[in-house]
Amino acid sequence: MLVLCCHNEVVVMLCHVGLYCIELLLSQVTANELTNGVINAAFMLLFKDLIRLFACYNDGIINLLGKLILL
Numbered sequence: 253m254l255v256l257c258c259h260n261e262v263v264v265m266l267c268h269v270g271l272y273c274i275e276l277l278l279s280q281v282t283a284n285e286l287t288n289g290v291i292n293a294a295f296m297l298l299f300k301d302l303i304r305l306f307a308c309y310n311d312g313i314i315n316l317l318g319k320l321i322l323l
Contacts, residue, residue, distance in 0.1 A: 265308070269301045 276298060285291060 261308070265301065265305050269298070269305055272298050272301065 272294075276294060281291060
């Protein structure tokens with residue numbers, strides 16, 4: 253199933269996900285804090301956003317390849 257995303261949605265999503273990745277990777281989390289529900293929820297939301305972003309990029313590549321094959 254293809255996910256259709258417009259260009260503006262992808263750009264906005266990429267900016268937000270990039271900022272979230274930077275913030276989460278720069279945070280100093282100890283092993284004991286990994287069981288924190290808030291931290292786990294933040295990582296799960298980031299994971300879901302990355303999956304959506306991958307689906308949009310995947311759809312774009314499929315559309316691009318389809319247009320190139322038709323040429």
